[in-house]
Structures are given as C-alpha cells and as structure tokens.
Amino acid sequence: TQLLEQSPQFLSIQEGENLTVYCNSSSVFSSLQWYRQEPGEGPVLLVTVVTGGEVKKLKRLTFQFGDARKDSSLHITAAQPGDTGLYLCAGAIGTYKYIFGTGTRLKVLA
Amino acid sequence: DAGVIQSPRHEVTEMGQEVTLRCKPISGHNSLFWYRQTMMRGLELLIYFNNNVPIDDSGMPEDRFSAKMPNASFSTLKIQPSEPRDSAVYFCASKVTGVNTEAFFGQGTRLTVV
Numbered sequence: 001t002q003l004l005e006q007s008p009q010f011l012s013i014q015e016g017e018n019l020t021v022y023c024n025s026s027s028v029f030s031s032l033q034w035y036r037q038e039p040g041e042g043p044v045l046l047v048t049v050v051t052g053g054e055v056k057k058l059k060r061l062t063f064q065f066g067d068a069r070k071d072s073s074l075h076i077t078a079a080q081p082g083d084t085g086l087y088l089c090a091g092a093i094g095t096y097k098y099i100f101g102t103g104t105r106l107k108v109l110a
Numbered sequence: 111d112a113g114v115i116q117s118p119r120h121e122v123t124e125m126g127q128e129v130t131l132r133c134k135p136i137s138g139h140n141s142l143f144w145y146r147q148t149m150m151r152g153l154e155l156l157i158y159f160n161n162n163v164p165i166d167d168s169g170m171p172e173d174r175f176s177a178k179m180p181n182a183s184f185s186t187l188k189i190q191p192s193e194p195r196d197s198a199v200y201f202c203a204s205k206v207t208g209v210n211t212e213a214f215f216g217q218g219t220r221l222t223v224v
Binding site: 090 | 141152154155158160165166201207209210212213214216217218
C-alpha cells in the first residue's frame with residue numbers, strides 16, 4: 001500500500017515565524033502536488049513539482065521535491081494568519097491517480 | 111466560471127436510506143473524480159471518469175456505492191443503503207485530462223448518516 005506520511009500532524013505558531021512541513025513515502029512518484037484546504041472548502045492546488053531536486057517558490061512558500069522523488073517539503077517564511085489551513089501533499093501514480101498525504105493542520109496566531 | 115458545483119452541501123439521513131450526491135464539473139473538463147474525506151483515512155479516491163466513462167472504480171468501498179456520469183456536465187454518487195460509517199465529506203473534482211493538469215475541487219457534501 002502506498003502511503004504518504006506528513007509531519008507534523010498539527011502545528012500552531014505565531015505570526016512571523018517560519019515553518020517546514022514534510023511529506024515522506026517509500027514509493028517513488030512521477031510528480032507531487034501540494035494543496036491547501038480551508039474549513040468548508042475543497043483543496044486548492046498550490047504547486048506541482050515534477051523533477052527530482054526541483055525547488056519552486058510561491059511568494060513566501062518554498063516547495064522542494066526530493067532527489068529520489070519519494071519525499072517533499074513545504075517551507076513557509078514569516079507565516080501569516082491567512083496561511084492557516086490544512087496542507088495536503090499528493091503523489092502521482094500513473095497518469096491520473098493521486099495518493100493524498102495524511103495532512104498537516106496549521107494555525108497561525110496573530 | 112462558477113467552478114465545480116456540488117449539491118447538497120449538507121445531508122443528514124437515517125441508516126438504510128438512499129443518498130444521492132450531485133456534481134456539475136467545470137465546462138470543458140473531461141476528467142471527473144469523486145473523493146471521500148474522513149479524519150481517520152484522509153482523502154481517498156472513489157472513482158475516476160474520463161469522457162463520461164468510468165475508468166477506475168477500485169476505490170468504491172462496496173456494492174452499496176455507485177456512480178454515474180450520463181453526460182459531460184453531470185455526475186452522481188449514490189449510496190444505497192446508507193450506513194453510519196459512510197459519514198464523511200464527499201468531494202467532486204474535475205480537470206482537463208493530462209498529466210499534472212490542475213484538478214479543481216467542489217466545496218464538498220458533508221454526509222451524516224444517523
């Protein structure tokens with residue numbers, strides 16, 4: 001069974017702090033996506049990483065795909081209350097199927 | 111575009127009743143997915159349609175679950191009979207077919223079976 005473990009499971013930090021969320025698996029993925037989900041809403045895609053070692057930046061968010069394409073990290077610089085939400089990674093299996101991670105619930109306090 | 115539209119947003123039903131969840135994908139998207147989200151199991155793929163044809167239903171829990179896509183603008187997920195363990199948030203997502211194209215999720219239907 002392919003599994004994507006995310007850590008930490010929960011994170012509560014003060015505004016302005018930095019944080020890193022990890023997504024790990026023993027399986028190799030052809031690509032990996034990160035989503036943010038707010039209460040009462042569906043997940044919204046943040047980024048897709050495809051190449052081993054790839055780094056992508058989205059304003060204060062930095063995403064990295066592991067060299068072996070088995071893991072990924074999301075780093076947020078100077079977190080803001082608007083960053084609060086559930087962060088999900090999803091690894092691609094084949095051309096259409098994604099295995100979703102266990103999720104990291106982030107709360108940024110003002 | 112209004113995005114992926116799901117109805118109802120909330121459904122409370124008694125065990126044994128039939129439940130039908132509805133989804134209108136984004137116009138022009140030819141891939142449609144039904145997911146289920148629970149605290150215990152996270153987000154799980156139930157079924158995938160491409161050009162209205164079910165391609166992968168390996169995630170459908172059991173025969174009580176069925177899904178249809180009669181045309182490009184409408185899909186249903188039916189549970190008959192419903193059980194308390196079916197309580198979850200059900201999401202529909204659509205996208206243009208292709209590797210790594212963006213999937214857009216609806217707001218979900220929160221189902222409670224009592």
